[in-house]
Amino acid sequence: xxxxxxxxxxxxxxxxxxxxxxxxxxxxxxxxxxxxxxxxxxxxxxxxxxxxxxxxxxxxxxxxxxxxxxxxxxxxxxxxxxxxxxxxxxxxxxxxxxxxxxxxxxxxxxxxxxxxxxxxxxxxxxxxxxxxxxxxxxxxxxxxxxxxxxxxxxxxxxxxxxxxxxxxxxxxxxxxxxxxxxxxxxxxxxxxxxxxxxxxxxxxxxxxxxxxxxxxxxxxxxxxxxxxxxxxxxxxxxxxxxxxxxxxxxxxxxxxxxxxxxxxxxxxxxxxxxxxxxxxxxxxxxxxxxxxxxxxxxxxxxxxxxxxxxxxxxxxxxxxxxxxxxxxxxxxxxxxxxxxxxxxxxxxxxxxxxxxxxxxxxxxxxxxxxxxxxxxxxxxxxxxxxxxxxxxxxxxxxxxxxxxxxxxxxxxxxxxxxxxxxxxxxxxxxxxxxxxxxxxxxxxxxxxxxxxxxxxxxxxxxxxxxxxxxxxxxxxxxxxxxxxxxxxxxxxxxxxxxxxxxxxxxxxxxxxxxxxxxxxxxxxxxxxxxxxxxxxxxxxxxxxxxxxxxxxxxxxxxxxxxxxxxxxxxxxxxxxxxxxxxxxxxxxxxxxxxxxxxxxxxxxxxxxxxxxxxxxxxxxxxxxxxxxxxxxxxxxxxxxxxxxxxxxxxxxxxxxxxxxxxxxxxxxxxxxxxxxxxxxxxxxxxxxxxxxxxxxxxxxxxxxxxxxxxxxxxxxxxxxxxxxxxxxxxxxxxxxxxxxxxxxxxxxxxxxxxxxxxxxxxxxxxxxxxxxxxxxxxxxxxxxxxxxxxxxxxxxxxxxxxxxx
Amino acid sequence: xxxxxxxxxxxxxxxxxxxxxxxxxxxxxxxxxxxxxxxxxxxxxxxxxxxxxxxxxxxxxxxxxxxxxxxxxxxxxxxxxxxxxxxxxxxxxxxxxxxxxxxxxxxxxxxxxxxxxxxxxxxxxxxxxxxxxxxxxxxxxxxxxxxxxxxxxxxxxxxxxxxxxxxxxxxxxxxx
Numbered sequence: 003x004x005x006x007x008x009x010x011x012x013x014x015x016x017x018x019x020x021x022x023x024x025x026x027x028x029x030x031x032x033x034x035x036x037x038x039x040x041x042x043x044x045x046x047x048x049x050x051x052x053x054x055x056x057x058x059x060x061x062x063x064x065x066x067x068x069x070x071x072x073x074x075x076x077x078x079x080x081x082x083x084x085x086x087x088x089x090x091x092x093x094x095x096x097x098x099x100x101x102x103x104x105x106x107x108x109x110x111x112x113x114x115x116x117x118x119x120x121x122x123x124x125x126x127x128x129x130x131x132x133x134x135x136x137x138x139x140x141x142x143x144x145x146x147x148x149x150x151x152x153x154x155x156x157x158x159x160x161x162x163x164x165x166x167x168x169x170x171x172x173x174x175x176x177x178x179x180x181x182x183x184x185x186x187x188x189x190x191x192x193x194x195x196x197x198x199x200x201x202x203x204x205x206x207x208x209x210x211x212x213x214x215x216x217x218x219x220x221x222x223x224x225x226x227x228x229x230x231x232x233x234x235x236x237x238x239x240x241x242x243x244x245x246x247x248x249x250x251x252x253x254x255x256x257x258x259x260x261x262x263x264x265x266x267x268x269x270x271x272x273x274x275x276x277x278x279x280x281x282x283x284x285x286x287x288x289x290x291x292x293x294x295x296x297x298x299x300x301x302x303x304x305x306x307x308x309x310x311x312x313x314x315x316x317x318x319x320x321x322x323x324x325x326x327x328x329x330x331x332x333x334x335x336x337x338x339x340x341x342x343x344x345x346x347x348x349x350x351x352x353x354x355x356x357x358x359x360x361x362x363x364x365x366x367x368x369x370x371x372x373x374x375x376x377x378x379x380x381x382x383x384x385x386x387x388x389x390x391x392x393x394x395x396x397x398x399x400x401x402x403x404x405x406x407x408x409x410x411x412x413x414x415x416x417x418x419x420x421x422x423x424x425x426x427x428x429x430x431x432x433x434x435x436x437x438x439x440x441x442x443x444x445x446x447x448x449x450x451x452x453x454x455x456x457x458x459x460x461x462x463x464x465x466x467x468x469x470x471x472x473x474x475x476x477x478x479x480x481x482x483x484x485x486x487x488x489x490x491x492x493x494x495x496x497x498x499x500x501x502x503x504x505x506x507x508x509x510x511x512x513x514x515x516x517x518x519x520x521x522x523x524x525x526x527x528x529x530x531x532x533x534x535x536x537x538x539x540x541x542x543x544x545x546x547x548x549x550x551x552x553x554x555x556x557x558x559x560x561x562x563x564x565x566x567x568x569x570x571x572x573x574x575x576x577x578x579x580x581x582x583x584x585x586x587x588x589x590x591x592x593x594x595x596x597x598x599x600x601x602x603x604x605x606x607x608x609x610x611x612x613x614x615x616x617x618x619x620x621x622x623x624x625x626x627x628x629x630x631x632x633x634x635x636x637x638x639x640x641x642x643x644x645x646x647x648x649x650x651x652x653x654x655x656x657x658x659x660x661x662x663x664x665x666x667x668x669x670x671x672x673x674x675x676x677x678x679x680x681x682x683x684x685x686x687x688x689x690x691x692x693x694x695x696x697x698x699x700x701x702x703x704x705x706x707x708x709x710x711x712x713x714x715x716x717x718x719x720x721x722x723x724x725x726x727x728x729x730x731x732x733x734x735x736x737x738x739x740x741x742x743x744x745x746x747x748x749x750x751x752x753x754x755x756x757x758x759x760x761x762x763x764x765x766x767x768x769x770x771x772x773x774x775x776x777x778x779x780x781x782x783x784x785x786x787x788x789x790x791x792x793x794x795x796x797x798x799x800x801x802x803x804x805x806x807x
Numbered sequence: 808x809x810x811x812x813x814x815x816x817x818x819x820x821x822x823x824x825x826x827x828x829x830x831x832x833x834x835x836x837x838x839x840x841x842x843x844x845x846x847x848x849x850x851x852x853x854x855x856x857x858x859x860x861x862x863x864x865x866x867x868x869x870x871x872x873x874x875x876x877x878x879x880x881x882x883x884x885x886x887x888x889x890x891x892x893x894x895x896x897x898x899x900x901x902x903x904x905x906x907x908x909x910x911x912x913x914x915x916x917x918x919x920x921x922x923x924x925x926x927x928x929x930x931x932x933x934x935x936x937x938x939x940x941x942x943x944x945x946x947x948x949x950x951x952x953x954x955x956x957x958x959x960x961x962x963x964x965x966x967x968x969x970x971x972x973x974x975x976x977x978x979x980x981x982x983x
Binding site: 027028030031032033034035037038039040041043044046128203204205206207254255256257288289509510511512513691694695698700701702725726727731734735737739 | 836838839846847851852853854855856857860862865894897906909910913915916918919920921925944954955960961
C-alpha cells in the first residue's frame, strides 16, 4: 500500500518544523567552498589514459579518406578510433523522434562543424592532442544548409540522404474553436519573431572516465551526468550491450541547466577503453569543444504568432507557427523543447482556443539540446510580446490587459485548452505586489517625463507560468510514449539514530541534499547534521531520474517522505510490541514513538532502531530487522496524451510577475536595466533561500538570453562563437539585483504543497526585457523581434526609425 | 599528467615552486599549464578549469599574493614563486572567513566557480578591507558564475569584509 504523504507542513510528525520552510544553510557548501568536491576531472584511476577528439572543421562533407597510422605509431598512444569503428561496433544514437540517429563518430559523412571524426587515447591529454595532428582526413565538400526555412524547401541539400527530407516533423495542432475565435475577434495582431540559438554553458563542461572490463563485458562510466539512469540506457543502446552491464556513476557536477549531454563522449571513451584493453579512459570536454560541439545549444526558432482580441482587451485565440531548427540530428532532445510549451501554451490567461503549427527541421549546425526551461522561455517571450502589442493598440495598460485575462484564483484546478491542468494560483495578487512594490504609477510618470526629454525609457510587465514537476507525457507529440517519472529514495536509521538517505543523483547546485536533510531531520526529530545523503550509481539506486524539469525538489520530497513513512510504520510496530500496546495506539512525534494518552510511555527513534538491529529476539515475528525503507514517488493523476498532445502532464504551475525598467542609449543602442521587481509564487517554499537562488540565477540567464547570448554560424555553417569572448555570458555587471516578493499559494497535489521552481525566472525575464525594450522604442514606431536584443540589432532599428540621420 | 613518454621526451625544465607554503621541486614539460601542474602533478584539485582561455576566472589562484589565471600561465613561469590555491586558505574544520561568508550568504550553488571567486575576493580584501559595492563589482567583473545571478556573491563579499575588519579590530584590541 502506498504510504500517506503529508501535503502540508502540519502533516509532519513534529510539533513545530525546525528546518523545513526555513532558509537553512546548505549541507553541500563547506566542501564546495573548500574545493574538496570530486568533480570528474579530479578523478584519476590507475593506468588511466586521456582522450582527445578530432572534430569536423566543415559543416557538410563526405569523408573520402581517413588515415590514422601516424597517430597509432606515436609512443604513448594506446588506441585510435574512427567512424568506421563506430559503424562496425555500435548502433546509431537514439533520437527524438525516433529513427534519425547517426553514429557517435562520423561515418562516411560529417553533418556539422564540431562533429567527432576520430578519437585518440594516450597517456596524457597533451600527447592525445598531438596525435590528432597526425590523423589525415580528406573531405569532399557538400553544399551546407544553414537556414531552417531554406532546409524545408524541395531540392535543399539533405542532411540524412536516406530520409529524403530535412523535415523531421510537420503537424498542426488545433485546440478549441480557433477559426471561430479569429472570425469573431475585433482585432487580430500578427508578428514574426526570431529567437536565435543560445544555451546552457555550465561553468564545468562535460567529462567522463569510462572503463570497459574485457573479462566480463561490463562498462563503468563515471562522469558529470545529470540523469545517470537514462545515460545508462542510452549508452547501452549505442554500444549494444544490455543495460544491466552498464554502470553509470554521477559525480558532483559544476552546474548543468540541461546542457551537459554526454552520450557521444561517453560512448567514444568507452570504445577507446575497450580498444586499449580495458584501461580507464578520461575525456574532459574543453570549453571550445563545448561551445562548438557540446550539448550547449538550444532553441533556434522562427516564430509567427497571431492573437485574436476583443475590443475590451479579452484575449480569445492564439496561433503560433514555429519552425524549430534542430541542427544536424535530433539526438539532443531538442524536439522535446518544442513540445513542452503545450504545458502552459496560453500562459496565465483564459484564452479558449489555440493552434500550434509545428515544424522540426534539420540543418548543418550542432544538434540542439535541452536548456533550463526546455522550450517555454522563447514561447513566453513571443506570447507576452503579442499581449503587449494588443495592449498598445487598444490603449490598455499592460498590467490591466493581463489582469482582465488572468485565470481567476477560484477557478483552480484549471484545465488550459492544450490539456494540462494548473494546480493553483493567484496571478492578480502577484501583479498587485509588483505594482505596489515598484510604485508602478510613479514609474510610468517618470517614463512620461523621460520621453518628453527624448530619452528611450521602457517598462516591461509580464506574468508567466513555470510548469513544474515534468512528466514525459508532455512530449507525446514528438514521439515520447511514457507517462510518469519515478524518483526513489531509500531511508535507513542506524543504531545510534543517525539517518542515511540514498538517492540516484549527485550534486548539481540546487541544494537538493539540503532539502532532503531538512525533511528527514524534522520527520525523525534529529539535527540536519545527523542526516547524510548518499548518491548511488545507476545500478544501486532505486528507480530515479534526478534533476530536470523543475521536478526534483517536489519528487525527492515525495520519495523521502514516502520512505520515511514506511520506516515509521516499522518503528511503530516494534515500539508497540515492546510497550505491549496496539500499533494503532502508537505514534511518531518529535523523534519519539509515543503511546497516545499515556504520559512518559515513549521510546526515542534511536532506541527502537537499535532494538531492531541488535535484538531480533525482541521483535514481533513478522517484522524484519531493518529500520530501512524505499519509496519511489511519481506524480499522481497523470494521464496519457491524446493525439493532439492533451494530457495532465506537469503537476504544478508556479507563477511569476516581473517588472523591468530599461533605458536604451540612443547613440550606442546599449540597453541598461535600471530597475527590476519580481513577485513569485511557487507554493510552499521548502527552503526559501534555495528558491531565491533559483529565481536570481534564472534572472541572470534570462538577461543573457534577452541581451547577450547567441551562437552564430556563417552562411557556410562555420561556428563563429567558439570562446567566451564571442559567446557572452552575463557578468556581475550585467545582472540586475531584483527586488523580490514572495507569495505562497500551496499546491493541493504535492508533498508539503511545494511547486517546481528550479528553472525559475528564465521563463519570464527574456519576455519582460523585450517588452521593456519595445515599450522604450514605441514612440519611434519600431519593434525589436529578434533575440538577443544586442546593441547592433537595436542600433539598426534606431537608424531605421530615424530617416535622414 | 605531464610524465613524458620515451621517444617523445621533450626537454624538461626543473622548477621550484612554493605552493601553500610547501616547496615543490619538479621537472616539467615546458608547455604544461600551471593549472595542469597544480591539479595533476600536485593533486590540488580545487583550482577548477572552466574555459582554458582566461575569461571565466574559475582557475584563479594567487601568485605572490596577486590573482592569476592558472590556465594562462605555464608551470615554468611559476619557477621561484610562491602560490596560494583554495587548499591553502582555511584549516581543517575551520573555513576561512571568506569561505564562511560564501556559505552564510549563499554565494554559490554548484560551487565550480567558487574557488576562483574566493581567491579573487582574497586579493580584493587584502588591499581594500572596506570596499564599496562599485569596487567589489569592478574586482569581480572577470569571474563568471552561471548559477547565482551574483547578488548573493555581492552579499558574501560585504559580509566577509565586515567580519575580517571586525576580527582585525578585535585582534588589535587584544594586543593593546
